[in-house]
Amino acid sequence: MEKTWNNKAWFMVLPVLVLVAFSAVIPLMTVVNYSVQDTFGNNEFFWAGTDWFMDVLESDRFWDALTRNLIFSAIILAIEIPLGIVIALNMPKKGIGVPICLVLMALPLLIPWNVVGTIWQVFGRVDIGLLGRTLAALGINYNYVQNPLDAWVTLIVMDVWHWTSLVVLLCYAGLVSIPDAYYQAAKIDGASRWSVFRYIQLPKMKRVLLIAFLLRFMDSFMIYTEPFVVTGGGPGNSTTFLSIDLVKMAIGQFDLGPAAALSIIYFLIILLLSWIFYTVMTTSDAQG
Amino acid sequence: MDFSWMAWTLPTALFFLAIALMLVGMGVWEYVSPGGNPRVGVLRFETTRGDRLFVSLLGSAFIHLAWLGLVGANLWWALALSVIYAIAVFRYV
Amino acid sequence: MARINLEHIRHAYGAKPKSEADYALKEVHHEWNDGGAYALLGPSGCGKTTLLNIISGLINPSEGRILFDGTDVTHLTTQHRNIAQVFQFPVIYDTMTVYDNLAFPLRNRHVPEAEVDRRVKEIIEMTGLGGWAKKTARGLTADQKQKISLGRGLVRSDVSAILFDEPLTVIDPEMKWVLRSQIKRLHKQFGFTMVYVTHDQTEALTFADKVVVMYDGQIVQIGTPAELFERPRHTFVGYFIGSPGMNVLPAEIAGNTAAVGDQSIALNFQPKVNAGAKTELGIRPEFISLGRDGMPVAITKVEDIGRHKIVRARFADRPISIIVDEDGEIPAEPRVTFDPKAINIYADSWRVGEEA
């Protein structure tokens, strides 16, 4: 059997390998090295073994941040997935409404993360923001700088505004791939609106919904920029997610050892999620 | 070149050396019997031996973390458990 | 089961049709018998699918009325017309089991579960899907899926008509035979009114009692398979039905002879032809015999297609096709004779009868 399809292909891959080595492998090695040592600067290192990992795993701070992350992702998914489906179902299937809707839907996705954060940070401010002022004028006591609940609501509304479009676009792609004959057959079979959704639209959207679910879960689990810009992790620690905690630890307190241990744990969790995502995607591909 | 900023220690160097050796080993294995021996195991999707190595390593990492968090610092037992887990993965996944 | 009346139906897809050409379906006015098997046959774009969709209620005709058993259903929705339809690509609910697929139309109509079970079991028996009842429909082959589509129509005992939209397109040739004769047997057994749309003449002719040949938005002929074959009303019908189609040769008609080029052919009737009309003689390849007597032809090609041979030849400097038996001989100096009973005469493409 012919061993290699085309040997030259390997040379093409070489630059990528070098790039990955510098951008990923070497920093990762360094982080691992840091995670098992203690340092007080001056390039002096002391062997600490697995102490930092134990510290992180036994600290409430880590578990609290992880819990916040999970709750945030759960809320995001619980809102964005059903909302995305509902919007996609109600989008026009033909005519000039289609491109208009698609462009409107795509707009939030085109705005950079930190800009989204800044927009909402200003939007929600009680002194000059449109939203903050309006709510205050309606007599609602809203202040995301002081009230943890308001901070959460702001972050969730912002994420929903920013990312529901992605779910909508994915679902829409699934819906338009359903041949007309299915709807006609369902009419003839006397199916109700719910039955059409349950037995025709949902099965056809299953694959894209899975993509949407996993994408949104991973993205929201790794969220950093928006809470950093809007709340900076506060008030208190109420919006301190793992990513924000990590930065506080490493930059704010210069605890490089624990920060390294935390980033490895965080990295492993995300690696696991990515692997699940990749596996689910490729196997559902194979099943058609 | 100066790698002192990377703060190498003997254990971490050995750790990465072990990983590198595994990858080289996989490469040799692939050369001797190409194709990666794909099959469908208990997870009900197709895996090659590369996938199985990845699942073993990732799983082992979580086994070690769980041991640290729940039991204590003596990781030799966690390592033994990981080896058993890896063998199981290579057999059944 | 129902009698279907199409009353002066016309349809245009555009909003304001100006001329005859804007109509995808030109005027159709017919009565289709209760329990009849009809095939709508024609090339793509001839309006057959439009007509089918008007019957099923997916399209509202621009003009005219449609009656089921004398009741006007023109403005009723598909659900309320009580029809069943089998589509070109099998439509199945692939998360449901085969059993649930078949039960779906009945459950939607709140039929008691005991009755559902009885009907579904009957259909499973009939379609030979017994082993699959409890499995999801996803893993089935195209013909099994199409049987489910068909079964969903048959399961309702009260349907007015079953409509088929090119249902065998995605089926392998051997399974086509099996499925088609199964549909035909079911028709004989239950007597549903069936309307079958296809571009495949074999399917249309073998399925239907009456074939409706459509061309360019109009019905050019409705007839039994034998009528369409022996007496095509229009040269299009002659061309479209039969493989190869009818030979159509320009001819000068004088009394009861037709002159094709320098050959003169005796007719057993005297066609009634208006002066100035374009006259043609039509004869099917099956009714030309190749031998040592008759008019000379020059053979250009012989295609052996197994059960018979198709001889392509030039006759009076016109291409013609002749069908010769599997074991038939092709003489060195070939000559042809036309079966006088099988000759049709056309004036401006429409068949003409005897002089009154």
Next chain:
Amino acid sequence: MLEMKNITKVVGGETHIHPTDLVLERGSLNVLLGPTLSGKTSLMRLMAGLDKPASGSLHFDGADVTGLPVQRRSVAMVYQQFINYPAMTVYDNIASPMRIKGADNATIDREVRKAAELLKLTPYLDRTPLNLSGGQQQRTALARAIVKNADLVLLDEPLANLDYKLREELREELPKIFAASGAIFVYATTEPSEALLLGGNTASLSEGRITQFGRTIDVYRRPVDIITARTFADPPLNTIELVKAGSDFTLEGKPVLSVPAHLAAVSDGPCMVAFQPHHISFDRPEASGNPLTVKTAISEIAGSESFIHVGFADARWVMLARGIHDIEPDATLDVFVDTRHLMAFGPDGRAIGGTA
């Protein structure tokens, strides 16, 4: 000359193509005939170099091209779906492969017009594919494959999505186009009648194996095994398990059919006897003896001929009879089998005895 040596294809541990040897000559037309999923497309993809074989090698004019990527091979392919560049005119579509090669404008113009003339596309050169009928779109795709002047042209069920009559016309034109080019043509189809009309050579496929390869008419007349015979029969082949005893084929000890001369050498014992639907008729053929009494199931009329489904003992047969026979179900009839064309297969499915 294209040679496949011991080629196999395995996907995820599942064998899609069993070891295959095949030699295709330059200037030949080769039909791959088999039902859906029999491996026609897999085989074509291997020939094109789109897929890498799991084992074996592919040689073109003696040179090993197994590892050569498809871009560097001289291959053109036409698919079941009409694939054209939607934004380009027909002219530019046809010209595109030559532009990629960097031919000069005069050559391009000459070749494009030649191909367009051959495929009757000249009036449509300025239109875009979306404004064409399916047949014209597929002709454009064919023209593009022709101007590419490839050594190997692969056609994967190119007519499957076309109307019956259009298919008939293109089928007639295709062999002429093939004859004009010196390339190797490979044509996949599920339909036996298409293989017969195209002529050339046929490889019959079943479950990833080539069961027989040879001149089309030879494979049809002299199948080496029952699988090939079934693949190559439309309507389906009639078969019955009989026991040869001296000069008769018997069923439960009673003689059913007399043994024709070409099967006289078959040793006594059980075998599968098969014959085509047009070799059973109401008329007594010259060579055969006693009538068989069959029970009718259903009759289908297809213009000049009728398909009559009959049962004899446990066997279900189709009879293709000349003329119109509308026979009621459950009637008993006497029919004759023309034993001159009888085929016999041993218990392993291999053909036994000589052939007529």
